Amino acid sequence: MKPLAPETLWTRTARQPAQFDTTLPQSVDIAIIGGGFTGLTAARELLIAGRSATVLEAGVIGSGASGMNAGFVVPNFAKTDPNAVRSKLGTDKGNALLRLVGDGANSVFRTIEEEGIACDAKQVGWLNPAYGAAGADMLKARAALWRALGRPVSFLDADAVQEQTGMNIYTGALLDAEGGTIHPLDYLRGLAQSVRRRGGTVHEGQCVDEVVREGSGWRLTMRSGATLFAGKVLQCTNAFTTGIASRMGRSTVPLRVYQIATTPADNETVQRIARSGRPVGDTRQNLFTYRLDRNNRLISGGMAAVPFGAFDRLGKAVAQRLSEELHLPNAVAPEIVWTGVAAMTPDFLPRLYQMGEGWFGGIGCNGRGIAMTAQLGRVLARAALGDDINSLPIPLRTLRPLPFHRFSPWVASAALVQARLKDVMAR
Structure with missing residues (x-):
């Protein structure tokens, strides 16, 4: 069967x-x-x-x-930076891995172009907002390390982040110009x-x-x-x-992640929270992420501290968090919820x-x-x-x-x- x-x-x-x-x-x-x-x-x-x-x-x-x-294409590490990679692997091997990872998004979008794959590909950059002063200092230093490797990574101030996301809780953001989104x-x-x-x-x-x-x-x-x-x-x-x-x-370590797609957002909201169409993932421990699909559904995700009954509970919780964090004029509801497992070394x-x-x-x-x-x-x-x-x-x-x-x-x-x-x- x-x-x-x-x-x-x-x-x-x-x-x-x-x-x-x-x-x-x-x-x-x-x-x-x-x-x-x-x-x-x-x-x-x-x-x-x-x-x-x-x-x-x-x-x-x-x-x-x-x-x-969720279809995020992000060419860097979630939990480490270039200096930490070199510290673990040594300068030569560390730099080799950094060059490989740094070209990750470009390699995806090159393949899409070479093979003519229609998958809603948008290489519009990836925004990583900082939560708190320490987070801003960390991202400013991390952006400089990636730039030293020749990558188009910059640091935006709080006003620029608010313009991009409509959110006033962030103290700055790392912008990786080579990131983007696809229909996975x-x-x-x-x-x-x-x-x-x-x-x-x-x-x-x-x-x-x-x-x-x-x-x-x-x-x-x-x-x-x-x-x-x-x-x-x-x-x-x-x-x-x-x-x-x-x-x-x-x-x-397997991490079970729950993803949701909401009912579509209105055009005014889209212009306020995703003017450049960039996917967003912040620096909080319980990180907040969002992106839009081609029909302006908001896509976000989260993990459950208590796994029992998590499927229905997480869908509603993530939708509520989107509404609250993004100050949506009308609360969104999950149109569909799904779950998968990420592998963490x-x-x-x-x-x-x-x-x-x-x-x-x-x-x-x-x-x-x-x-x-x-x-x-x-x-x-x-x-x-x-x-x-x-x-x-x-x-x-x-x-x-x-x-x-x-x-x-x-x-x-x-x-x-x-x-x-x-x-x-x-x-």
């Missing part, structure tokens, strides 16, 4: 058709486990390089984080179409349960009973813990793993899914093409599942409560 895709704003409004293959090849140069942004980007890169590739998705294309996010499901389906046009195959409902060394390559066995041989394997399964994905998925940096000769995995977008996954897919493709894995810009780590992984959602809930208290103190 074909798995069903969860209903989201993106499934309701997608314009790209869902297309995939039904017949598995007997063998390929590279098998890619996971049909999200990372896996499909890697497949595209490998096909361009002349390799044969197939993508194996356990569910439906778009049923994971790649189809559940249309982008994902466009990537899948690109892979198929270039001679690759994309398969849904193919959960890989076993990868076993066979001769010079690997034998993959699906839950369906089908098998295929691959010279190399790329694992792009993010936070999933089903089948072969289990060990890598348990190396991160302990040091908030992406990482590569090697599970065997020619078997590589990558994970750790840490809240920067679209831009970071594009780069993660490209780096994994380079590993499969034979680049020295230790020379790649994402660090190679030893794969160790986190102890007590099953309890990590409760740890995240406790951290959210603490974050909200910090925001109250900052106010």
